[in-house]
Amino acid sequence: MTTETVRYEQPEPAIARVVLARPEKRNAQDRDLLLALDDAYQRAVRDEDVRVIILAADGPDFSAGHDLDTDWTMDDARPRTLTGGFDAPGAEGWFATEEELFTGLCLRWRDMPRPTIAEVRGRVIGGGLMLVWPCDLIVAAENASFVDPVVAFDMNGAEYFTHLWELGARRAKEMLFTGEPITAHEARDIGMVNQVVPDDQLEATTLRIARRIAARPPFGVRLAKRAVNHGLDLQGQRAAVEAAFGLHQLAHNHNRLLHGGMVDPRGRNVIRQEARGPAKSDPPPSDRPALRSSEVPR
Numbered sequence: 001m002t003t004e005t006v007r008y009e010q011p012e013p014a015i016a017r018v019v020l021a022r023p024e025k026r027n028a029q030d031r032d033l034l035l036a037l038d039d040a041y042q043r044a045v046r047d048e049d050v051r052v053i054i055l056a057a058d059g060p061d062f063s064a065g066h067d068l069d070t071d072w073t074m075d076d077a078r079p080r081t082l083t084g085g086f087d088a089p090g091a092e093g094w095f096a097t098e099e100e101l102f103t104g105l106c107l108r109w110r111d112m113p114r115p116t117i118a119e120v121r122g123r124v125i126g127g128g129l130m131l132v133w134p135c136d137l138i139v140a141a142e143n144a145s146f147v148d149p150v151v152a153f154d155m156n157g158a159e160y161f162t163h164l165w166e167l168g169a170r171r172a173k174e175m176l177f178t179g180e181p182i183t184a185h186e187a188r189d190i191g192m193v194n195q196v197v198p199d200d201q202l203e204a205t206t207l208r209i210a211r212r213i214a215a216r217p218p219f220g221v222r223l224a225k226r227a228v229n230h231g232l233d234l235q236g237q238r239a240a241v242e243a244a245f246g247l248h249q250l251a252h253n254h255n256r257l258l259h260g261g262m263v264d265p266r267g268r269n270v271i272r273q274e275a276r277g278p279a280k281s282d283p284p285p286s287d288r289p290a291l292r293s294s295e296v297p298r
Contacts (some may be wrong), residue, residue: 143199144184
């Protein structure tokens, strides 16, 4: 399966590799990319020979987040999470759209019955985190960085709000309040990333981990994944995502009243100014990285 925005590969019989293929937009997400990604995941899950799924991306950056300039209408979309009411007036229609495409798909992908590994290079911005964080493991190149700058849009953060579990409370607040990115090595130190490797070793390392997982009994791996995810839910992760989603919708309606749109338009200039210059490798531990973000953030 190949679409204009997602490519499906199978480097080995037991391993599927799903690749975001919109590098000219830094893999900024539109509706078609998200639905094509869901289709690719479904294909891998339906193939009983596939035991591990790798999520990768073309180009220098993993994902610049949600494409704010695209058409998000859902006229011809087939719902994947049993939501609906996309054309309803007022706040209802956009609530349904985000519940379907963002939080709904992320929770669906988090609970897939196959282990998933995110293979990350370059920048992961806002909505890009919503593709990486549902994965079970993350392998990052040394030049990777992670940031949620959405507060600049007068919002509380990305729709899949698992920041507390990924970063810890104070580091999550620092990222959200300042828009400062976390480098690959910082992400590994706080437990968000499993391994950090040189860029030229990223694909081989990810494939090696996938191969090792694929050699395990698949039902045992599936049960282990369910046990960990169930533990996260007992800690309140799913409830926290749903509560934060409600605040996210409040922010949209606040911005509609003030600015006539779902985000504060001044946020684009703030984030783009911070994004000037390419993502760089980690500096020495004593030197905190400069603010960076993406060209087309969430």
